[in-house]
Amino acid sequence: MNQPDTDRIASSRQAADRLREAGLRATAPRVAILTALSTDRRHPSAEMLLESLRPGHPSLSLSTVYTTLEVLAQRGLIRRLGAQGDRMRVDGTARDHDHAICRECGAIFDVDRGVLPRPSPPVTLPDGLHVEDVHIEYEVICAACGRGD
Ligand SMILES: [Zn+2]
Ligand SMILES: [Zn+2]
DSSP states (O other): OOOOOTTSOOSHHHHHHHHHHTTOOOOHHHHHHHHHHHHOTTOOBHHHHHHHHTTTOTTOOHHHHHHHHHHHHHTTSSEEEEEETTEEEEESOOSOOEEEEETTTOOEEEEOTTTSOOOOOOSEEGGGEEOOOOOOEEEEOOHHHHTTO
C-alpha cells in the first residue's frame, strides 16, 4: 500500500473543491489538469499533460493547458519548476520538497527534505530581497541512464 499523501488530490470532486478554496472557478480544464497532476509524478511539461489528457478531453488545446498551469501556479496549487531546456515543467504538489534532475534524460525526481541536511538560508539577500524559501536542485545521473557504462 502506498504511503498516504494528504497533499495529493484523489478525485475530480476534490480538485474542484481545491480550486474553489483558492478562489477559482472549477472549470472543466482546470479540474482535469489538477486531477491529472495529482497522480502524474513525472513533473510533466504542458505538452506531456496534453498528451495524457487528450483521450478523455479531445477539445483541450495546448494554449489552454499553458494558461491553466499559469493560473494554478499563481494560486499556489501547483509548483512551476525552473525551465529545463525550453519547456516549463510543473509539479502537482505545492508541498515543499527538492528535486534531482537527470543530466542525461531530464527525468525529475522528488527529494524529501527530511532525508538530507539542507543549508539554512539567510533572511535577506543583497538588493533588498527577502528570502521566503530555498530550493535545492540536485544534478544527477539517474539509475536508468547510469546503467551499462
Ligand atoms: Zn536519466
Ligand atoms: Zn517535485
